[in-house]
Amino acid sequence: xxxxxxxxxxxARAIVRGDRRALARxxxxxxxxxxxxxxxxxxxxxxxxxxxxxxxxxxxGVGKSSLLSALVTQLRAAGTTVGVIAIDPSSPFSxxxxxxxxxxxxxxxxDTGVFFRSMASRGASGGVAAATRDVARLMDAAGFGVILxxxxxxxxxxxxxxEIASTRVVVLVPHLGDEVQxxxxxxxxxxxxxxxxxxxxxxxxxxxxxxxxxxxxGPGPDGWRARVVRTSATVPSGIPGLWSAIEEHERFVxxxxxxxxxxxxxxxxxxxxxxxxxxxxxxxxxxxAEAELRRLVDQVVxxxxxPRSAADRLVAEERR
Numbered sequence: 001x002x003x004x005x006x007x008x009x010x011x012a013r014a015i016v017r018g019d020r021r022a023l024a025r026x027x028x029x030x031x032x033x034x035x036x037x038x039x040x041x042x043x044x045x046x047x048x049x050x051x052x053x054x055x056x057x058x059x060x061g062v063g064k065s066s067l068l069s070a071l072v073t074q075l076r077a078a079g080t081t082v083g084v085i086a087i088d089p090s091s092p093f094s095x096x097x098x099x100x101x102x103x104x105x106x107x108x109x110x111d112t113g114v115f116f117r118s119m120a121s122r123g124a125s126g127g128v129a130a131a132t133r134d135v136a137r138l139m140d141a142a143g144f145g146v147i148l149x150x151x152x153x154x155x156x157x158x159x160x161x162x163e164i165a166s167t168r169v170v171v172l173v174p175h176l177g178d179e180v181q182x183x184x185x186x187x188x189x190x191x192x193x194x195x196x197x198x199x200x201x202x203x204x205x206x207x208x209x210x211x212x213x214x215x216x217x218g219p220g221p222d223g224w225r226a227r228v229v230r231t232s233a234t235v236p237s238g239i240p241g242l243w244s245a246i247e248e249h250e251r252f253v254x255x256x257x258x259x260x261x262x263x264x265x266x267x268x269x270x271x272x273x274x275x276x277x278x279x280x281x282x283x284x285x286x287x288x289a290e291a292e293l294r295r296l297v298d299q300v301v302x303x304x305x306x307p308r309s310a311a312d313r314l315v316a317e318e319r320r
Contacts, residue, residue: 172196211226
């Protein structure tokens with residue numbers, strides 16, 4: 001391990017030492033796809049996979065940001081260092097984040113034990129920015145005790161958080177309404193914990209009972225039966241119970257083959273996705289740069305060849 005530490009590039013050594021400015025610069029490099037980000041991610045990867053990554057999903061307006069703020073307060077009181085990644089929708093014009101309320105979270109403390117990063121989704125599907133996984137790994141390498149990820153709140157496409165988080169919390173509010181349809185569309189399948197937030201409002205008991213009935217239909221494929229908790233970030237109340245449920249799930253995962261199998265699946269999917277992205281970029285460039293491939297596209301444009309047949313030809317050529 002000592003030899004490995006000496007081979008780290010300077011920026012990576014700074015991140016591992018806990019230099020927050022170095023971490024912030026590295027995250028910016030990752031978001032921008034800068035060349036130096038690749039070296040940082042490669043060199044720090046062996047120091048990742050050590051801490052729980054907790055994902056918070058759910059429709060807009062359920063109070064995820066306030067809930068995370070209350071949870072961070074509790075974790076810091078217990079001495080746990082926390083990295084927070086909040087995914088915001090992007091402006092269609094600038095590509096930047098459009099939710100200004102993240103600022104209040106970012107300014108909530110000067111405590112170096114909390115590191116908050118708001119990231120624009122930049123059109124990435126699944127409610128999670130494309131760089132989120134890499135940013136979480138940098139926070140892991142920086143030594144935080146837990147990492148919290150808040151998705152953009154985009155309904156059923158929020159389910160991509162399962163590819164990053166070891167525990168997924170689906171946040172809802174009393175008077176579920178349209179959120180029930182959201183559950184049926186996919187959020188129910190990813191929930192390790194249901195959190196009925198704003199439980200100081202009327203209807204929270206009914207919502208808890210309904211979700212408990214859904215969770216009672218049976219355990220998931222891994223044998224875990226979703227827990228249901230009620231919280232209020234304004235009172236506040238229920239925050240310790242929420243964290244206890246999260247810890248319970250983390251212990252369940254750690255005490256079985258679930259974590260290993262899930263991690264293997266996530267990493268396999270990541271490898272395939274990265275290969276697909278690289279091949280897509282390469283082929284896109286070749287379609288315009290190589291005369292033979294331009295002629296192939298011209299045939300499709302002229303309706304002399306259909307896109308499927310053109311794709312089959314390209315695949316056949318690559319296999320030769």
